[in-house]
């Protein structure tokens with residue numbers, strides 16, 4: 001079985017579950033029914049045991065869907081730490097062996113070396129990533145992001161129709177993160193392929209561990225070795241010719257009193273590249289879909305642009321791009337909602353379900369721009385870990401929505417062209433979104 005769309009669509013597709021016993025969040029086709037599944041799970045089995053699906057042989061995985069449970073887990077890194085050791089960075093044994101053989105073993109171990117505990121995790125974020133992609137660090141990129149967004153819109157604004165994913169939602173975050181890192185923009189066709197390899201197991205992997213078949217894993221690891229060689233070349237180039245970009249910064253910065261080794265830099269750059277691309281693509285796509293479906297919201301946003309940030313938070317809450325992650329382990333025997341969970345179990349946290357938990361907010365399936373705490377969703381998870389790139393992503397989304405409001409009028413879903421199919425895996429990504437629109441009439445200067 002190959003890890004691609006055709007093979008997945010050729011498999012029997014899951015139907016919408018009618019009872020909790022029929023829920024399988026990881027089956028091919030299940031992604032079209034996730035939100036129905038979450039309702040069943042929250043009502044009847046908010047702590048769902050998946051026997052034998054933990055990391056260690058004989059251990060189990062548990063899927064959590066309630067807001068309070070997931071929040072408590074993330075807030076307690078002693079009882080619920082992230083996974084350490086081989087495979088802890090979302091890789092596989094085959095991947096790690098190929099990296100070792102190809103001279104990139106130190107990239108695989110960088111996470112455990114640089115951030116063995118929550119204190120160093122904090123230091124890593126504050127020293128290495130926040131100045132570039134954190135909430136205030138990202139602000140320096142405002143003009144650059146706006147220019148990329150407008151350049152992309154220029155390509156199709158006169159056509160009246162666009163396939164939004166390939167023409168805007170995917171290339172915008174890619175151009176932004178490439179510029180921040182300092183990758184030459186002409187390399188984007190190549191880095192796009194590597195980025196697809198980075199997320200492949202989260203899209204075409206199976207079960208809560210996102211496992212791929214061995215031959216796919218091998219091919220993918222080889223593609224990622226090529227990406228690491230490319231990053232290494234970029235590091236060498238920045239050492240020779242320093243520029244004002246994140247890779248140059250990483251070659252100069254001190255972390256715990258020492259400069260970073262090249263393997264450490266590659267690991268940070270890879271993290272920015274995987275995080276900085278697809279997730280924001282999915283968010284931008286959902287936002288465009290919501291705008292096309294809700295002309296009354298477009299009107300409200302046009303009348304008061306300060307509401308754009310509320311719109312972005314609601315879109316993030318309703319359509320969390322990263323629906324769930326198998327991101328925490330259980331350090332000691334514990335209990336959640338009366339379910340006994342042994343030490344060594346794996347927890348799969350469904351952020352997207354938590355975001356629509358009726359205990360989080362009133363009418364959780366509705367978009368409302370006047371919620372009291374619009375950012376109180378778990379789409380980026382929360383501290384002490386949480387997503388280090390949330391600031392950059394939020395800024396990109398706010399700018400993109402404003403550019404769309406500035407330039408696009410009468411936005412609609414293009415008739416007869418959308419099947420609204422999502423890719424499988426653990427992320428909510430529409431393959432395509434066809435939009436029809438008119439161009440905002442530019443003001444003609446008087447006199």
Ligand code: HEM
Nearest residue numbers: 133271272275276279280283327380381385386387389393
């Ligand atoms: C809508 C966009 C995004 C979403 C939904 C998202 C979501 C997440 C989530 C849920 C996590 C896991 C946190 C945890 O385990 O507690 C995460 C981690 C991460 N994100 Fe994001 N993210 C987004 C954008 C970005 C961007 C733009 C970047 C970088 C520029 C980024 C970089 C990362 C990295 C490096 C990690 C791993 C942190 C670690 O190892 O602890 N993400 N993200």
